[in-house]
Amino acid sequence: xxCQFAFKNFKSFKNxxxxxxxxxxxxxxxxxxxxxxxxxxxxxxVSLYGPNGGGKSTVLEALAYLRNFVLYNLRAxxxxxxxxxxxxxxxxxxxxxxxxxxFDADSSNRPTEFNxxxxxxxxxxxxxxxxxxxxxxxxxxxCRPLCTENVKMIFERSDSEILTxxxxxxxxxxxxxxxxxxxxxxxxxYDLEDVDDAFKWFIKTFVLDYDEPASDWNIAIPxxxxxxxxxxGILQHMDINITGIRxxxxxxxxxxxxxxxxxxxxxxxxxxxxxxxSGTRKLFTCLAQIITALHEGFFVVADELDAKLHPxxxxxxxxxxxxxEINKKGAQLILTSHDMVNMDSSVFRxxxxxxxxxxxxxxxxxxxxxSFVTPNGCKxxxxxSYSKQYLEGLYGADPYITKGFDWMVGNEQ
Numbered sequence: 001x002x003c004q005f006a007f008k009n010f011k012s013f014k015n016x017x018x019x020x021x022x023x024x025x026x027x028x029x030x031x032x033x034x035x036x037x038x039x040x041x042x043x044x045x046v047s048l049y050g051p052n053g054g055g056k057s058t059v060l061e062a063l064a065y066l067r068n069f070v071l072y073n074l075r076a077x078x079x080x081x082x083x084x085x086x087x088x089x090x091x092x093x094x095x096x097x098x099x100x101x102x103f104d105a106d107s108s109n110r111p112t113e114f115n116x117x118x119x120x121x122x123x124x125x126x127x128x129x130x131x132x133x134x135x136x137x138x139x140x141x142x143c144r145p146l147c148t149e150n151v152k153m154i155f156e157r158s159d160s161e162i163l164t165x166x167x168x169x170x171x172x173x174x175x176x177x178x179x180x181x182x183x184x185x186x187x188x189x190y191d192l193e194d195v196d197d198a199f200k201w202f203i204k205t206f207v208l209d210y211d212e213p214a215s216d217w218n219i220a221i222p223x224x225x226x227x228x229x230x231x232x233g234i235l236q237h238m239d240i241n242i243t244g245i246r247x248x249x250x251x252x253x254x255x256x257x258x259x260x261x262x263x264x265x266x267x268x269x270x271x272x273x274x275x276x277x278s279g280t281r282k283l284f285t286c287l288a289q290i291i292t293a294l295h296e297g298f299f300v301v302a303d304e305l306d307a308k309l310h311p312x313x314x315x316x317x318x319x320x321x322x323x324x325e326i327n328k329k330g331a332q333l334i335l336t337s338h339d340m341v342n343m344d345s346s347v348f349r350x351x352x353x354x355x356x357x358x359x360x361x362x363x364x365x366x367x368x369x370x371s372f373v374t375p376n377g378c379k380x381x382x383x384x385s386y387s388k389q390y391l392e393g394l395y396g397a398d399p400y401i402t403k404g405f406d407w408m409v410g411n412e413q
Contacts, residue, residue: 001034001042001330002299003117003124007062010112012055014101014363019059021046021332024351024370028382032322032349034330036119037146043352044321046334049343049390050356050397055364056336059356060303063334064209066114066129067301068093070202073184091207091218097134103362111137118201118299122146125198127183135178143194154194155182167192204296206289210282210304219258219273219281220288221247227295231287234320238313240280246270258284282308286317290333294320297329303336311341318347340387350382355397369395 001021008016023033023041033041048056071092101107111130118125123143130138139157144150155173156163162173168186176185186192187199222228228245235242244261258273260280273284286305293300306314314337320326321333337343343353350370357365369380372395380389389395 001036001119002332003042003119005063005117006115007066008113009100009107009110010062010065011058011099011101012358012364013058013062013366014104014107014361017059017062017364017366019046019354019366020351020368023349026350026370026382028345029322029349032324034332042330042332043349044327044332045318045348046352046354047342047348048334048336048354048356049338054358054397055356055366057303058364059366060301060334060336062114063301064093064207065095065099066116067202067205067207069095069129070181070184070199073180073188077188095134099131101363119146120197120201123194123197125201127198129181136181139182141183141195141198143198152194157182204298206293206298206300208286208289208300208302208305210285210302210307219284221245221255221258221284222288222291227288227291230291234287234291234316235283238283238316240283242280243268279308279310279313283313290317290320293331294327295329297331300331300333302333305335306337306339311339314339315342315347318342340391343387343390345382345384345386350380353386355395357397372396
């Protein structure tokens, strides 16, 4: 589970942004919260709202960037435990060096910083890393076994030295390139229980990026028949008349075609998946990963998940994460959205709605609805009309143009 995430000097964010998955002490929807082993309560879902260019996708990019930076070297080492198919499914993107905030002369001389707190089945980890021009200036990993107060330093890395716990004290870490995280180096090459536990959390983080047009064609079908049946069941609950899926493979096991089965008046018909609506195809790009995440307790980062989806379909996906009978292992979802229908107290808690907006210096700010204070000094009530107040600009992240563009040139009379 993701507990907290902070980052600084990354793209549109000049100052530190802080995202919190710890549940606030508020009364709504307590039955949907994920219970941690220390009796902490965590949010299953966070939805980010804001105007285009406000920075909401950048928050997800920061999470994805950190995850890709940690996993990037898997592409070179390709351990047998991952394999070619697994690497493709991980969708590890290339790492850019040019990630600092651009609207400030000094930002290029300051590091981009990431700080993440997350839990696995056994441990809580705090991982910190700072980057300058693609090189690591600071990297620290700390581990605390759950249900204890004992924090262990696994390693602390700076420009001048590397400190480690006894377990890895003899390792040649000073030879590791400044472009490679020690977490990656140790996680890939050595069998270390705590390090493996932390490294695999990043492997179990799925990134679904629908901001890129090509992602609409990243069709995924569950391998297991039982998971295919779950996917078909979800589609039918969404009132999509698909009763079966037929996958055609070549002699090498590569998928060459996909057909959907429809039953009408007792007769069965097939359509090529490309003949289905764009919304149905969109579901085929995300449901397999969502089903896996829910079964295994993975973390999902989904940019533009609501694109091409009816609000009721998006709400159904959100409610899967909030249903403890379905989400039994603490899976979590963070998404960006422009959907006003679901910005409602019947769908989200106030601490599950977050906003991104630009400040006067063109830098992004991140804050939650539950922390927002109205101009009269009051917190937003749980029975408020969130979407109405948002569109009215009350929350400071108004997505609409407030002035008409002056098309006239000159001062014609």
